Amino acid sequence: MSKKIFIITGEYSGDKHASGVVRELKKVCPDLIIEGVGESNLEKEGVKLFRNHEKMGEVGLTFKNIFNHIFLGLDILKYLKNEFKPDLVLLVDYGAFNLSISKMLKKEGFKVYYFIPPQIWASRKYRLKTIKKNIDKVFTIFPFEKEFYVREGINAEYVGHPIISELPVCNKRDEFFEKYKLDKNKKLIGVFPGSRVFEIKFLLKTFVKGLKLIEKVRNDIQFVFSHAKSLKPDAFNVEYKTINDDNHSLLAYSDALLLASGTVALEAAMYETPMIIAYKGPLFFYLVYLLVRNIKRACLVNIITNRDYVDELLMFNATPQNIKNKLLLLLDDAEKREYVIKGCQDTKRLLGNKHCVEIVANIIKNDLEVKNEQY
Numbered sequence: 001m002s003k004k005i006f007i008i009t010g011e012y013s014g015d016k017h018a019s020g021v022v023r024e025l026k027k028v029c030p031d032l033i034i035e036g037v038g039e040s041n042l043e044k045e046g047v048k049l050f051r052n053h054e055k056m057g058e059v060g061l062t063f064k065n066i067f068n069h070i071f072l073g074l075d076i077l078k079y080l081k082n083e084f085k086p087d088l089v090l091l092v093d094y095g096a097f098n099l100s101i102s103k104m105l106k107k108e109g110f111k112v113y114y115f116i117p118p119q120i121w122a123s124r125k126y127r128l129k130t131i132k133k134n135i136d137k138v139f140t141i142f143p144f145e146k147e148f149y150v151r152e153g154i155n156a157e158y159v160g161h162p163i164i165s166e167l168p169v170c171n172k173r174d175e176f177f178e179k180y181k182l183d184k185n186k187k188l189i190g191v192f193p194g195s196r197v198f199e200i201k202f203l204l205k206t207f208v209k210g211l212k213l214i215e216k217v218r219n220d221i222q223f224v225f226s227h228a229k230s231l232k233p234d235a236f237n238v239e240y241k242t243i244n245d246d247n248h249s250l251l252a253y254s255d256a257l258l259l260a261s262g263t264v265a266l267e268a269a270m271y272e273t274p275m276i277i278a279y280k281g282p283l284f285f286y287l288v289y290l291l292v293r294n295i296k297r298a299c300l301v302n303i304i305t306n307r308d309y310v311d312e313l314l315m316f317n318a319t320p321q322n323i324k325n326k327l328l329l330l331l332d333d334a335e336k337r338e339y340v341i342k343g344c345q346d347t348k349r350l351l352g353n354k355h356c357v358e359i360v361a362n363i364i365k366n367d368l369e370v371k372n373e374q375y
Contacts, residue, residue, distance in 0.1 A: 003029065003368050006086040007036030007047065008076070008101065010056045010094025012230050013263070015039040017116060017162045017357070018092045022047055024361035029368070035084060037076065050079060056097065073101045081108055087368055091135075092116055099130050106134040111367075115139040115360055116162070121148050121295070128152050137367075139360050142304060143350055157363065160354025163263065167270050170252035177253070180241060186222045187331055189214075190254035190273075192247070192264050193236070195228035199260050200236050202281050203318075207258060208238060210278075210323030221331070226250055256330040258323060265310065266300045269344040274337050275301075276326045278313040301347050309343025 007022070009015045019041035025032055026045070035048045037056075043049055051072060080086060088111045091098040095118030105112050114135045120127045121144070131138065131154060138156040140146050149156035170176075177184050191211070193203050211223050225242040227235070243250060251257065251268050257275035259265055268275045277299045297303045299310045311326050313319070329336050 002031045002033050003088075004033045004035075004084060004086040005088050005090060005364070006050075006076075006080060006084060007034065007038065007042065007090045007092060008094070008098055009036065009038045009042070009053070009092045010097055011053060012039060012041075014093035014116065015041045015053070016166070018042055018090070019045045019047075020162065020166070020357035021090070021092075021115065021360050021364075024358045025364065028361055028365045032368075035086075036090075037072075050076065056094070069097050069100075073097070073104065076101065077104050077108065080105070080110065086110065088113060088364065090115060090364070095119075095127070099127060099134075102130065102134040111136050113137045113139065113364070115159075116141055117145075121145060128154075137363075139356070139363075141356065143352070144304070157359075158354075159359040159363075160356035161266065161351050162356055163267055163270060164351060164353060165355050165357070167267060168248050170249050170271065173253045176246075176249045179246075180224065180243060182224070182241075183222055186220050187255040188253065189221060189223050189327060189331075190226065190250040190257045191223055191240070192226045192228075192251075192257065192259045194260035195230045195262070195264075197231070197235060198281065199279075200231070203260055203278065204236055204238070206280070206318055206320055207278070207323065208240075209320035210258070210327070211240070213320050213324040214327060218328070224250055224254075256327055258327060261298045261312075261314075263300070266304075266347070269301050269347040272341050272344040272348075274330045274340040274344075276311045276313065276323070276330065278318040278323055280315045280318045301343050304350055305343055305346045307343065307346070309340055309346075 007018050009018050015038040018038060022034055022042060022045040035050055036042060037051045038047060038049055039053050089105055091102060091114045093116040102112050112135050117138050118127060132152060138149055138154055139159045140156055141161045143158055146156045146158040182188065191207055193207050194200055214221060223240045225238055225240050226247045227242050227244045251273055252271040254273055257268050257273055259275050259277050261277045261279040265275060265277060279298065295303065298312050298314055301310045302308055313322050
């Protein structure tokens, strides 16, 4: 009898990473039946979708958002109990929802694995109790995470970070400049203002003001904005050139980067492009963050290396003047540039070259075979 897996993702990145696992699973378990919650990436790999992300990606504690998630969780549980009856449920990212549903899944006796778990090493350490009680195996994507979980008695395996194998090779800088009609005689600053609506709301104006200050004193610099796939086409409008679907090239070919904090910093590190991080949001949420955080660093390069390689302009320090000063320093100070590049190189070395989706797929295959032998 064919084995069954149900995968739960909540946004584009999780759907993309999960699709890689599915692709590898089909190589080693061709008869495996896979259904789940996701989007086009999973669907392209032949996964039958129980639901898409239409009502999952909203940010904020609104009644509509809360009820959407509650009812979705109940619908999933009912379907898994009464109809699909999977041998394993794989949760991917999307911490708040997936940790909540893990409690219900465990009560019903389902085997539950978690790929790309919430970053509880950074904040909300209390979530460890939920993971320890309800998750059978955790696939970590940062090298220091495994030790963090194992110390707490949680079954964890470091499998590598998805971007290690997902990032495309970018070695055609001249073609990129020609495609977007950029001036090859000017330095390029790539600007990534965030992938969520609330990030655009709180960061965009500050980013633009910082660039305006640079333009007042320099005419040898050009700016290009990245428009994240997760945002609607009209999510923001700026007077600067904006590109879609070519964001990795922008990361690779920029002379310096202005980034909202997040995975994009890790992607930039893979291309060894000097960067600064600037981030701010509502004061209330910042105060809550200060109460629940476990570490004082925000940029993944700094967190992974345990060094302050990349300048972090957070909350009240995220000002136009500071953005201007830090970006110009990256462009003009050779020693500073080399220091940040070294941080990128150290990050790559520490992450290693594991092909995580292949490792996850093989562990799942082996565990399903062991379960089969027990019956």
